[in-house]
Amino acid sequence: MASKLIAPSMLAADFGNLQRDTEMVNNSDADWFHIDVMDGHFVPNISYGMPVIAAIKKHATKPLDVHLMIEKPERYIEEFAKVGADIITVHYESTVHLHRTLRQIKDAGCKAGIVLNITTPLVVLEDILPECYMILLMSINPGFGGQKFEDITYKRVKNLRKMINEQGLDTRIEIDGGVTDKNIQKLVKAGADAFVAGSHIFKSDNPTATIKTLKDLANS
Numbered sequence: 001m002a003s004k005l006i007a008p009s010m011l012a013a014d015f016g017n018l019q020r021d022t023e024m025v026n027n028s029d030a031d032w033f034h035i036d037v038m039d040g041h042f043v044p045n046i047s048y049g050m051p052v053i054a055a056i057k058k059h060a061t062k063p064l065d066v067h068l069m070i071e072k073p074e075r076y077i078e079e080f081a082k083v084g085a086d087i088i089t090v091h092y093e094s095t096v097h098l099h100r101t102l103r104q105i106k107d108a109g110c111k112a113g114i115v116l117n118i119t120t121p122l123v124v125l126e127d128i129l130p131e132c133y134m135i136l137l138m139s140i141n142p143g144f145g146g147q148k149f150e151d152i153t154y155k156r157v158k159n160l161r162k163m164i165n166e167q168g169l170d171t172r173i174e175i176d177g178g179v180t181d182k183n184i185q186k187l188v189k190a191g192a193d194a195f196v197a198g199s200h201i202f203k204s205d206n207p208t209a210t211i212k213t214l215k216d217l218a219n220s
Contacts, residue, residue: 004188004218006211007034007065007174009198010056011047018052021202022059028208029215032065032087034176034196037080039070042094050083057084067115067136067176067196070094074101081108089113089136089174092120102131113174117141118150122160132171134194135160140177149178154190161191181210184217193218 008030013021025033033056038047047069057064063086070076073090074097080088088105092114095101105112113134114125118141125135137160139153157173164171174194175187184195197214204210 002193003031004192004215005031005172005174005194006215006218007032007194007196008201008207008211009034009036009176009196011036012198012202014202015052018055019059021207022056024207025211026059026061028211030062030211032063032194033060034198035064035066035085037066037068037070042071042091043069050079053080053085054083060084063087065089065174065196066110068094069115074104077101077104077110078108081105081110085110087111087113087134089115089134091115091117092124093117098128099131102128113172115176118152118156122156122163125160126163129164129167129169129171134172134174135164136174136176136196137192138177139175139179149180149183154186157187157190157192164191179214181213181217184214185220188218 008025036047038045040046064084065087066080066085068090088110102112111133113132115136117138137156139149172194173192175192176196179195179197180200201207201210
């Protein structure tokens with residue numbers, strides 16, 4: 001697998017200075033913008049929708065990794081693609097016809113992925129893995145930033161990487177929730193290769209330096 005990727009979560013950015021924070025990510029060692037979309041139904045929080053994503057896309061020079069924490073995401077795939085999504089991941093738990101939804105994402109011109117909550121068993125991915133550019137494993141309960149990383153994630157990453165390798169695939173494994181400079185190398189060792197970080201980056205004294213540290217640690 002190629003370079004390990006860092007995806008700052010824009011949910012933790014300063015929304016009063018969104019262009020400034022977008023340009024900070026542009027000029028950093030980050031690889032993607034991570035965009036968390038929450039509907040207040042699938043998760044208890046509400047974040048942002050198409051207008052804010054379009055505003056970020058206007059200034060972004062790196063891909064938008066759009067994570068849909070919404071019920072029935074198939075209703076909005078084309079709209080998210082139109083406002084600038086490059087990767088769209090949907091929760092296994094959020095849609096009845098998952099295979100159809102992944103095909104819908106690809107038909108809209110985006111890379112497709114599945115997100116699993118902490119308690120959703122990995123076995124549900126066995127038959128659908130070939131359709132996925134990426135699997136995002138939640139390492140916290142979805143809906144709010146700043147939560148503590150759940151240690152069960154290491155075992156889940158290791159088992160998922162084994163499943164991917166056994167099928168001869170090169171599917172990426174992304175981790176979302178509580179990623180810091182203290183756990184990123186252990187996650188890489190387990191088999192993950194893309195990392196979302198929000199509060200750890202944007203609440204630090206120097207977000208650009210924090211991104212560089214994460215990138216260097218992940219690829220060391």
